[in-house]
Amino acid sequence: MEETRFSRRMQGVKGNAIRELLSVSQQPGMISFAGGLPSSETFDVEVIAEIAKEVVLADGKKILQYGSTEGYEPLREELIKYLNSQQDIKATEDNLLVISGAQQGIDLAAKAMLDPGDVVLVESPSYLAALQIFKTYEAELHVVSSDKNGIIVNELEKLIKEKKPKIVYSVPTFQNPSSVTIPLERRKKICKLLEKYDVLLIEDNPYGELRYSGEDVPHIFSLDKSNQTLYLGSFSKIISPGLRVGYAVGPVNLINKMRIGKQGTDVQTSTIAQAIVCEYFKRDLLNPHIEDVKKQYKEKRDYFLLKMEEHFPDKARWNYPEGGLFVWVVLPEEYDTQDLFKVAISEKVAFVPGASFFVNEQKNCLRLNFSNASFEQMDQGIERLGKALCEMLDC
């Protein structure tokens, strides 16, 4: 079929650069700090195998039948308890939707909110797949500058006034790719803007449970008294991404539109996957498991940063991630990490060049994932990458 027969939205969209890049990074011998994969060492393979069998035996006729679009009832009940007691998220029967991974929440919200030409404000840098989703709804993306504390509030207000966005999209906690967390005071100011200008904010929070140091900050959702925050949570980083289970909590009429949108795509999230997550709550497995994952990732983060100190040249700068999966490295402006990528690949080490995360394709950054490599791979991979960096930066 000729390209012209496709929709406008799909003519402009390329595949997710990172997923395309993963195929390169899976070459034999390659050490990959690309991807955003949790470590498969953290998966409770035997526990999940046993749970999978038991849930089907116990409730198979329901689990294997069509279920409600809202989600598997026992999981919804557990989620409401968890979000109200352990997170500061007031989830109710009416404002909660189980989704097939948090990313589906971005898609369903965009479907519910956006007409072609509508404006979405995104962080700079921002989560790649979100940018891609908003583009498929032919949204006009505008960038709010960020500093080391995330979105700059004055800039946000200026852009809201000027561009009248329908959506502000943010990953306010351990952002992907920058690992930045927006502090409390700034969150409060953002909430005031939502109220003042009637704008929806999507608080995408796949990493929030993974804090290794510092103090928890309240969610924007709980600070927002004007009820204009859509909160997206996920089990991908704390149980398993292959299950594809996440949840959305937000304004009731938005959740209702998203539910209708979900009816029209996958009808409901795979029930066996929902039932497995449900058992993590019922058997009190979730909290101990999260503690275990955090312990593993904290060690990895610390070792990763140590090795970076050792091998990376002074001209490269990076942040100290208090949680999440990434270290964000900034080079002097004149360098292009796409060039570095080519050298790195030939030396058998992969990362994600930063340009993909910027609407304006800023070129001097790179994202490193520390959750998925072994300590041995860190030893070798960071040394190789350090060498490639030193050559490039001429030091």
Add this chain to the structure above:
Amino acid sequence: MEETRFSRRMQGVKGNAIRELLSVSQQPGMISFAGGLPSSETFDVEVIAEIAKEVVLADGKKILQYGSTEGYEPLREELIKYLNSQQDIKATEDNLLVISGAQQGIDLAAKAMLDPGDVVLVESPSYLAALQIFKTYEAELHVVSSDKNGIIVNELEKLIKEKKPKIVYSVPTFQNPSSVTIPLERRKKICKLLEKYDVLLIEDNPYGELRYSGEDVPHIFSLDKSNQTLYLGSFSKIISPGLRVGYAVGPVNLINKMRIGKQGTDVQTSTIAQAIVCEYFKRDLLNPHIEDVKKQYKEKRDYFLLKMEEHFPDKARWNYPEGGLFVWVVLPEEYDTQDLFKVAISEKVAFVPGASFFVNEQKNCLRLNFSNASFEQMDQGIERLGKALCEMLDC
């Protein structure tokens, strides 16, 4: 949030009437011939429980990790074998996408093909959820009249010339709701039109494996030499709908666009669900299971039709379904089955009024599902419905 803040596409769309109606039909004591549910008696609960455990133990680190958007590799291999050897579908590595139920295929194809105002031709009556999906892409729907052999070809050609559709959507085998199967000669003529006018046809085939009498007819996909058919298959009716696993086979560049669209929504179909389906192939369970399901449904169909003969008035007409899950009943034109529905509900028997399946809301039809009720429920439910019909039709 005010209604005006939502997208145009979502302002017009109501929830799927059938799913809304299911809540009524789940009242205690209600006998439901509504819904399109397979019988939960057909689910291999113990087998699936055991398989679920074994696949996670055997390949857990892969199954629980992010996987490729194309689908779980072992399932893709089995699907390619199955489709080429047992169905007349030439699936290859490049033209196959695993999806989260066949319905996701309609959504992804619409996303890939449709701009607002683009024309889609649909059958009359047609699958409700498909109509809803096309509406969310702001397509202009036009109806091709059908007779007892499905789409009327002359009418189709006339509408193609006049309306220049991007998509023709059809359920050519055991259609939902009419149970009609388009015969071979008509399929060939439809293929000629696809070639002559460069139009994509979506062949949605969730019921194709469920034939209880008569002879198989080749798929439109295999008859279409111009490679403009998107074939959608599903395991919902032959293994379990709660798993949410289906597949799309079609033009390579369309499948590629759909894959990119899928990246932006659920990233991939839940891998444990894919792995369970995969084992049905590997352990040679699928064919014997389909035979068993067909045996059960054939008995149900025959009993259902027998009871209808016994209790329904002469003025009601219905077809003889050679497969699938439904009987489609047509009343004289002056009657509205929405009125019948109210009476039936008060008598504790539910069905789907036909208007939902028509773009023009034709009112004198009803859809009955025979796969999900017990024989005892058929006895009572059809008697009750017959009585309500007799009252309405005054006989």
